[in-house]
Amino acid sequence: MARYGQDARPLAGGQSLIPLMKLRLANPAVIVDLNGIPGLSYVRQQEDRLVIGALTCHSDVEDSEIVRNRHQMIGDAVRNIGDAQVRNLGTVGGSLVHCDPSGDWGPVLLALGGEVRCLGPAGERIIRGTDFFTDTYETARDPTEIVTEVRLRSPQPGAGGAYLKLERRSGDFAVVGVAVCLVLDANDVCREAAIGLGGVAPTYVKATSAESVLRGMPLSDAAIAEAARCLDAEIDPYSDIRAPAEYKRAMAKVFFQKAVELARRRATVGDS
Numbered sequence: 001m002a003r004y005g006q007d008a009r010p011l012a013g014g015q016s017l018i019p020l021m022k023l024r025l026a027n028p029a030v031i032v033d034l035n036g037i038p039g040l041s042y043v044r045q046q047e048d049r050l051v052i053g054a055l056t057c058h059s060d061v062e063d064s065e066i067v068r069n070r071h072q073m074i075g076d077a078v079r080n081i082g083d084a085q086v087r088n089l090g091t092v093g094g095s096l097v098h099c100d101p102s103g104d105w106g107p108v109l110l111a112l113g114g115e116v117r118c119l120g121p122a123g124e125r126i127i128r129g130t131d132f133f134t135d136t137y138e139t140a141r142d143p144t145e146i147v148t149e150v151r152l153r154s155p156q157p158g159a160g161g162a163y164l165k166l167e168r169r170s171g172d173f174a175v176v177g178v179a180v181c182l183v184l185d186a187n188d189v190c191r192e193a194a195i196g197l198g199g200v201a202p203t204y205v206k207a208t209s210a211e212s213v214l215r216g217m218p219l220s221d222a223a224i225a226e227a228a229r230c231l232d233a234e235i236d237p238y239s240d241i242r243a244p245a246e247y248k249r250a251m252a253k254v255f256f257q258k259a260v261e262l263a264r265r266r267a268t269v270g271d272s
């Protein structure tokens with residue numbers, strides 16, 4: 001990859017790269033198959049982080065005991081990616097690098113304070129999720145780097161998380177995707193709120209204004225509705241084959257409110 005730079009494309013599960021090549025939207029001179037690299041497929045708890053190797057396929061994340069027991073939001077997201085064949089081959093690293101604005105991993109990474117670990121000829125660097133996604137199908141990864149790992153914040157006591165996706169039919173990419181992580185205290189006051197959105201802008205959005213509205217407030221219907229209104233200024237949806245922009249704008253708010261409700265229920269029963 002150092003030798004070929006932009007002309008080289010790494011291949012992981014091939015679930016996005018191969019379709020792009022079939023459509024002649026990508027035509028790399030060199031393909032570097034990452035599948036022979038050992039030790040890049042794992043799901044582990046590491047102190048207060050869940051770390052996932054870049055070559056871990058979606059279904060291995062879905063089947064991971066740690067995810068099933070402790071990370072409901074991640075479970076919500078991976079269960080609904082494509083179909084079983086896509087989930088058996090497609091990888092976490094590939095999804096993040098592909099950076100389809102309607103993908104499911106992006107919102108989750110943003111809501112869980114995620115970081116992406118990259119390795120290249122210049123060494124290793126860790127890029128925060130908020131800096132990683134730069135535009136439609138564009139990331140901060142250098143063409144000579146591979147992604148090796150994704151690091152996500154693990155839930156603290158009182159945390160609840162949820163990812164909800166509106167799709168036209170089962171297995172489709174999101175019309176809108178909303179990831180919400182809340183930390184509530186015993187009086188239902190929202191100590192922390194983190195919100196990641198997909199499908200509503202050229203790339204994934206961290207809804208910082210809506211987060212500020214919820215943070216420090218009792219989680220009342222009025223506060224949730226006010227946070228939903230804030231989304232309007234944070235998103236920039238466009239019309240495409242899935243839906244007109246106005247519909248996405250409306251559905252982002254509806255799915256946001258549903259995701260907050262689900263995250264709140266899970267926080268209350270200690271199920272993040």
Ligand SMILES: Cc1cc2nc3c(=O)[nH]c(=O)nc-3n(C[C@H](O)[C@H](O)[C@H](O)COP(=O)(O)OP(=O)(O)OC[C@H]3O[C@@H](n4cnc5c(N)ncnc54)[C@H](O)[C@@H]3O)c2cc1C
Pocket residue numbers: 009010011012013014015016017018019034054055080081082083086089090091092093094095097098102103104105145146147148171172173174
């Ligand atoms: C029918 C179908 C339905 C789908 N539905 C959904 C869906 O509902 N939600 C969703 O989120 N996704 C969906 N996907 C996409 C799927 O999740 C892919 O797995 C994912 O987008 C790419 O992962 P991959 O491992 O297949 O990557 P590849 O196709 O191998 O690569 C994708 C891109 O990432 C680069 N790359 C891959 N791995 C690395 C790495 N470790 N380091 C650096 N660069 C890397 C490649 O060079 C390429 O540019 C769908 C795909 C298909 C075919």
